[in-house]
Amino acid sequence: MQFTLINGEKKETKPLKKNLTIKKLLDEIETPLETVVVKKNGEIVIEEEIIQDEDIIEVIHIIYGG
Amino acid sequence: MKCTRCDKAEIIIERKHSGQRLCIECFILSIQKKVLKDIRKQKLIEKGDRVAVALSGGKDSVTVLDILNSLYERKIIDLMAITIDEGIQGYRDEAIQIAAKHAQQLGIKHRIVSFKECFNLSLDEIMASDPSRGACTYCGVLRRWIINKTAREMGATKIVTGHNLDDETQSILMNYLEGNIDNLTRIGARTFPASDNFVVKIKPLREIPEKEVGIYVLARNLEAHFAGCPYSRDSFRAEIAQIVKDLSKNHPTIMYSTLRGFDKIKIALKKEYSPGFNLKNCINCGEPSAQKLCRACLFCREIEKHIHRNKFNANY
Numbered sequence: 548m549q550f551t552l553i554n555g556e557k558k559e560t561k562p563l564k565k566n567l568t569i570k571k572l573l574d575e576i577e578t579p580l581e582t583v584v585v586k587k588n589g590e591i592v593i594e595e596e597i598i599q600d601e602d603i604i605e606v607i608h609i610i611y612g613g
Numbered sequence: 614m615k616c617t618r619c620d621k622a623e624i625i626i627e628r629k630h631s632g633q634r635l636c637i638e639c640f641i642l643s644i645q646k647k648v649l650k651d652i653r654k655q656k657l658i659e660k661g662d663r664v665a666v667a668l669s670g671g672k673d674s675v676t677v678l679d680i681l682n683s684l685y686e687r688k689i690i691d692l693m694a695i696t697i698d699e700g701i702q703g704y705r706d707e708a709i710q711i712a713a714k715h716a717q718q719l720g721i722k723h724r725i726v727s728f729k730e731c732f733n734l735s736l737d738e739i740m741a742s743d744p745s746r747g748a749c750t751y752c753g754v755l756r757r758w759i760i761n762k763t764a765r766e767m768g769a770t771k772i773v774t775g776h777n778l779d780d781e782t783q784s785i786l787m788n789y790l791e792g793n794i795d796n797l798t799r800i801g802a803r804t805f806p807a808s809d810n811f812v813v814k815i816k817p818l819r820e821i822p823e824k825e826v827g828i829y830v831l832a833r834n835l836e837a838h839f840a841g842c843p844y845s846r847d848s849f850r851a852e853i854a855q856i857v858k859d860l861s862k863n864h865p866t867i868m869y870s871t872l873r874g875f876d877k878i879k880i881a882l883k884k885e886y887s888p889g890f891n892l893k894n895c896i897n898c899g900e901p902s903a904q905k906l907c908r909a910c911l912f913c914r915e916i917e918k919h920i921h922r923n924k925f926n927a928n929y
């Protein structure tokens with residue numbers, strides 16, 4: 548079980564824990580929820596969305612400077 | 614979890630302040646409707662207005678251009694765009710290209726004007742001179758000078774800026790905390806200029822949270838420049854932005870209530886603090902100004918002095 552994380556310029560494959568939500572993932576990578584929009588397989592999703600095997604998660608930084 | 618408007622299962626936003634959950638289509642519609650409603654309700658734009666968007670290529674100005682285009686297509690307004698090249702290496706060029714692309718796609722008039730051509734100084738040169746004020750102060754004053762002059766030359770009756778709810782909340786708090794009551798009275802959905810040479814400025818996104826503007830741009834698949842300005846990092850505004858973001862986590866309505874409260878006291882504030890100064894024309898550039906020299910010209914002289922002094926010190 549794994550998923551792909553695209554965060555800005557960085558792209559990596561990560562092992563997938565059970566019931567990993569977008570919110571938990573953002574906490575883990577220390578990215579404040581209010582400054583990003585997250586896409587799962589190309590679609591915008593909310594923070595409660597659960598990541599599935601082979602998903603591609605893209606973190607798009609929309610707010611800078613505070 | 615279903616969209617509260619249409620029952621669709623895939624939702625892209627949950628609004629903590631209202632409990633609403635929306636799918637992509639309903640979200641896009643809700644933003645467009647809200648902005649157009651605010652424009653009507655506050656009479657920001659009238660039929661026949663010639664509207665100039667201050668188009669940086671960032672998410673806010675791209676969003677407001679996209680929404681106003683619906684009025685342009687229905688021939689309710691004329692639409693044009695102005696982009697300012699402040700001269701920030703490695704940051705501005707991509708945004709300018711994006712701005713130009715959007716203007717071209719809509720088939721609207723577009724002017725790109727640089728600090729260098731207007732003041733013979735880029736923002737990089739200003740900041741390299743080790744000036745006494747922060748980058749945002751210089752940039753704001755010089756940018757406003759260019760936008761107003763260019764909009765007037767293009768025959769615009771309104772200037773539109775992309776200020777969102779976060780920007781507006783930050784401005785209210787900053788000016789309040791600094792005791793800057795004069796500036797506070799000027800915050801609002803539109804300006805009421807004291808001179809015909811100032812074009813009226815309006816902020817149609819003033820009640821849309823910054824994050825929702827970001828979601829809108831991505832939901833609509835609009836190209837926008839998301840990078841942060843390299844000079845904005847240490848500003849007081851950035852500190853206030855952080856405080857408001859932290860507060861909003863447990864108090865999701867805090868920005869709305871700050872804005873609502875401010876708009877109520879502003880009426881009284883304006884009565885007490887109407888500045889009542891006489892506008893004349895700047896003796897250097899001829900633009901309207903409260904003093905003999907407008908702030909843009911004052912700043913340019915200040916910086917030129919700095920540059921001379923630096924050269925002198927380097928040589929001796």
Ligand SMILES: [Zn+2]
Pocket residue numbers: 616617618619620621635636637638639640
């Ligand atoms: Zn819906």
Ligand SMILES: [Zn+2]
Pocket residue numbers: 895896897898899900906907908909910911
């Ligand atoms: Zn001047």
